[in-house]
Amino acid sequence: MLKVGITGTTRGLGQVLHDHFVNKGCHVTAFNRGSDMSAAAGCDLLINNAYGIQMDILNQLYASVGKMVVMGSIVTDFPDVEMPDYTVQKTKLEERVLELNLPNILLLKLSSTAYNDSQVVIDAIEYWLSNPLVNVISFRATGAPNR
Amino acid sequence: MKVVITGHTHGIGKALYEHFQTFGGWEVVGLSRSNGYDIDQDFDKVIEAASGCFLFINNAYRDQQQTKLVHALKNRVTKMIVMGSVSRLYPELIHTDYVHDKQELAEACRLISIDPNGIDVLHLDLSFIEGMLDSEDPTHFVSDYNLKFEEIVSAVNFWLTNPKIRQMEFRWKLTPFVFDQLKRAFPTLDPSRVTF
Numbered sequence: 001m002l003k004v005g006i007t008g009t010t011r012g013l014g015q016v017l018h019d020h021f022v023n024k025g026c027h028v029t030a031f032n033r034g035s036d037m038s039a040a041a042g043c044d045l046l047i048n049n050a051y052g053i054q055m056d057i058l059n060q061l062y063a064s065v066g067k068m069v070v071m072g073s074i075v076t077d078f079p080d081v082e083m084p085d086y087t088v089q090k091t092k093l094e095e096r097v098l099e100l101n102l103p104n105i106l107l108l109k110l111s112s113t114a115y116n117d118s119q120v121v122i123d124a125i126e127y128w129l130s131n132p133l134v135n136v137i138s139f140r141a142t143g144a145p146n147r
Numbered sequence: 148m149k150v151v152i153t154g155h156t157h158g159i160g161k162a163l164y165e166h167f168q169t170f171g172g173w174e175v176v177g178l179s180r181s182n183g184y185d186i187d188q189d190f191d192k193v194i195e196a197a198s199g200c201f202l203f204i205n206n207a208y209r210d211q212q213q214t215k216l217v218h219a220l221k222n223r224v225t226k227m228i229v230m231g232s233v234s235r236l237y238p239e240l241i242h243t244d245y246v247h248d249k250q251e252l253a254e255a256c257r258l259i260s261i262d263p264n265g266i267d268v269l270h271l272d273l274s275f276i277e278g279m280l281d282s283e284d285p286t287h288f289v290s291d292y293n294l295k296f297e298e299i300v301s302a303v304n305f306w307l308t309n310p311k312i313r314q315m316e317f318r319w320k321l322t323p324f325v326f327d328q329l330k331r332a333f334p335t336l337d338p339s340r341v342t343f
Contacts, residue, residue, distance in 0.1 A: 077257060103292070103318060113311045120311050127305050133274075133292055134302070136316035140260050140267075 002026040005043040005065070007035075007057065008050030013071070013110075016118040017047055017125070040065065045129075047071070051086075054093050058100075067104045067132075069125055070097050074111045074138055101135070109138035116142070149174040149200040151224075153193065153216070154207030156181050159230060159276065162296035163204055163303060176200070179207070186212040190219075198223040202307075205229045211248050217255045217268075226267045226310065228303060229256050233272045233319050253314075260313040267310040271302060274319035292318045 004021045008014035009030040021028045031037060032050075037057060040046050041064040048057050048070045062068055073090040080087050097107045106128045108114075114121050124137045150167050154160035155177025167175045176196065178184035184193050187209045193216070197203050203224040205216050217229060235249040256270035277293040294317055302315055 120309050123309050131301055133294060133298055133318050134315055135318040137312055138314040140311050140313040
């Protein structure tokens with residue numbers, strides 16, 4: 001049985017992905033505020049979703065999980081002056097993923113399109129699980145360019 | 148539905164041309180130099196042949212012609228798939244007109260993706276492709292991750308059902324052997340920019 005860990009499952013995409021993998025019959029562990037992330041070591045798939053701790057989780061766990069999906073953002077292509085900290089964090093995260101250049105990591109560059117249609121995110125992850133030579137998938141913006 | 152593919156007689160274009168021919172419901176049109184559709188010399192003919200199609204696969208490379216095709220067809224086709232290159236991400240590493248052309252191509256696709264009225268465009272950043280190594284061309288090398296044609300076909304199929312995706316980048320990684328080849332071709336190569 002596939003062991004899946006997901007950070008930030010109380011709402012949004014994390015919650016949707018949690019339900020998706022549970023419905024698939026995977027053994028899913030939710031990691032939320034206060035969780036001991038060392039328990040994620042050994043997961044077959046870790047969804048590095050919760051904003052704010054993504055870089056730490058990437059550096060701490062990339063070598064000890066089977067695969068990792070990192071939730072990035074299209075703000076790295078369309079910088080958002082209204083969210084400078086968010087833009088900087090997502091840019092550093094993307095740079096680190098590309099620097100590592102590991103075949104077990106997928107960078108998803110999300111937009112509001114993806115947040116509004118979580119099925120496309122599920123499809124992208126499932127596609128990557130059988131096509132690991134893809135290392136970045138970016139979603140189209142809707143409304144403002146960087147959203 | 149009509150799909151038009153440039154450069155359909157070899158490589159990726161041929162693989163996609165044959166793929167769509169096996170599918171029911173597609174009218175497949177291939178445009179290549181061999182049938183009188185050079186994307187440079189016969190540019191207007193190519194535009195005329197592709198206008199109105201459901202899917203235009205902007206595959207054949209010739210200087211800046213791919214980017215010109217994006218601009219000329221962005222309001223004349225329903226969907227477009229554009230064959231770019233991961234080399235565009237490493238302009239400091241490889242200084243060629245090819246890399247510059249692929250950068251401009253990516254930017255043209257990026258701008259369409261933020262146009263609320265823009266068509267669905269998928270920009271594929273392709274890496275090294277198995278079976279397409281040209282030993283005479285210094286920009287062509289093998290890597291640790293060589294794409295197979297079927298993986299590109301798979302990406303195209305995936306996108307046709309998920310057009311909210313605008314870009315997919317394939318992994319590349321150089322071997323020390325390839326790095327040595329690159330160093331000979333490009334003496335100013337910065338080793339710190341290369342991932343092994």
